Amino acid sequence: MGRAAFVSHQWLASHHPDPDFKQMRNLQDALKRLLGGRGSVSLDQITESFVRTAKPIPMQEFQVQALFVWYDYFSCPQLEERKSFGAEADGSQQACAINSIPAYVAKCRFFLALCPVLDCPFEGKVLSAATWSRRGWCRLERAARELSRDSTWILIRSDTSMEVVGTVLSFPSGWVGDGDFTVADDRQKLAPVMRQILVQKLLHCLRAGDLPGFRRHFNLQAVHLQGLEIAPVGGLLPSLTVDSADSVDSVAEFLHQNGFTSVDEADGAGWRPLHYAALAGNLAVLKGLVEQRADLKRRTSKDEPMLGFPPWMSVLEIASFYKHQEATRWLLAVRAQLEGGLAGSPVVFAAISDNAFGIRQLCVAGLRPLAKNVVGATNLEAAASYAAFAALKELVLQGGPDSLELSRALWGAATFRGGEAELVLHLIELRADINFQFKLPRDYRPVGRLLVGLKSLQHRLGRRSVMTAHAYHLHGSTPLMQAVKSAQFEAAAVLIAAGARLDLRNSRNWAAADFATGQSIPRFLQLGLQGDTSECRRVSSLAIADGYVEVPF
DSSP states (O other): OOEEEEEEOOOSSSSOSOTTSHHHHHHHHHHHHHHHOOSEEOBOHHHHHHOTTOOOEEGGGGTSSOEEEEEHHHHSOOSSOOSSOSSSOOSOHHHHHHHTHHHHHHHOSEEEEEOOOEEETTTTEEEOHHHHHHBHHHHHHHHHHHTSSOOOEEEEEETTEEEEEOSGGGSOOOOGGGSBOSSTTHHHHTHHHHHHHHHHHHHHHHHTTOHHHHHHHHHTHHHHTTTSOOOOOOOSSOOOOOOTTOHHHHHHHHHHHHTOSSTTOOOTTSOOHHHHHHHHTOHHHHHHHHHTTOOTTOOOSSOBTTTTBOSSOOHHHHHHHTTOHHHHHHHHHTTOOOSOBTTBSTHHHHHHTTOHHHHHHHHHTTOOTTOBOSSSOBHHHHHHHTTOHHHHHHHHHHHOOOHHHHHHHHHHHHHTTOOOHHHHHHHHHTTOOTTOOOOHHHHSOHHHHHHHHHHHHHHHTTOOOHHHHHHHTOTTOOHHHHHHHTTOHHHHHHHHHTTOOSSOOOTTSOOHHHHHTTSOOOHHHHHHHTTOOHHHHHHHHHHSTTSOOOOOO
């Protein structure tokens, strides 16, 4: 009949998904643009940087056939009597539909994450992409998409702010079992659903002959199933006869189930058994591989697009990113490679994944908490950019950053995914400069300045994307400009309420209000950019967990 789009969204109230039709209007506007527009939905910055095979989605893809929308409130039965609520199978059509969500996701051509910034005064909260990423049901829907044949999805914050997300590192959000559930019992009842999603992915990889993909997901099972009381798949091949307590035998079983013939064999993705053992955090296998003379200094030789990892990842960096604390501790004890790869110090991967304990371990081992990468970005800026609040606090504790580093962290938070009110206010309380202006000669190293120059040139020549626009407007930009440009309207409200200047201009002579031109922005921000801060102050207060905040002037 046509193509289908699965819409993942939050409920604005406990009794109704959208009492005032606020969220639906954003979906309608986005669909109008997709069905009537020209051009493409751009890749997000990280996907464009690290996934060379990823492509923007032409809007024509939505227009060549009839488009049907799967939206839970309309697509699941709502009026029938139920014995109980949640994900359990009670024989009702609603329960059957809920448990079939992964199948619906797999059948849909498109996956739309509807995440506008909406203030809900009667519920005492502000909804955004960050709150969507914490919802357990939304995490399940996203996992179902990313473990299906087409892993890309579209983040919609407004009809003028849509991005194709093509790698896990573009939008880290935690795992299904660690998500927030309105009905607490749903967490465990989703365990078999999540396990079945993984089994289907593993079987698909094998049918497609994608052994690196199989190894990646086979060894990430413990991560995907974290917080869920269910055993991972032990292996799809008949098990060897081994003594599980013996490290050599555990290595033999690991190599057997992963299809490796030797401890130092590299596969088509440029990864070795040690790297996959680090994905799993399998300490027994890591020890056994090293005992059999696997080289801990070996790095991955290729990038890993689906995870967003650049090439030259070390075993220590992989273990730190996935918060495998015991494995990290052992790797440090046996003097695993501490030197950073292309992304910088191993601390940066712990920072991005909000691994505060991992940061502490790495700093005790002698790594600098506030080191810069080859571009010139700091670990503190990385933590702020990913809204990694615990990691940011640990880095501040370990490194004692100066005002410039804190100001850059605030700028980074507003630039990428860190625009949550609590984090922005925390940096302001630490005396970050809300009117900080990014200066290329001061803040980026030569490699970073070269990359910005190349992307800026592409923008001037008409090859425009989220990343090229970022580079073009980078020099002289402020946190407020970045928050408006990146549609992080919650952060923009906090900055305006805190007294951010509206008259500052970047090197292109743009002020913050200029970035709002042509954008669909909420009324509180429209008023704030005109100088009326009252609504921004109200939204800022709602966005804080306790509903109240002292906003400095």
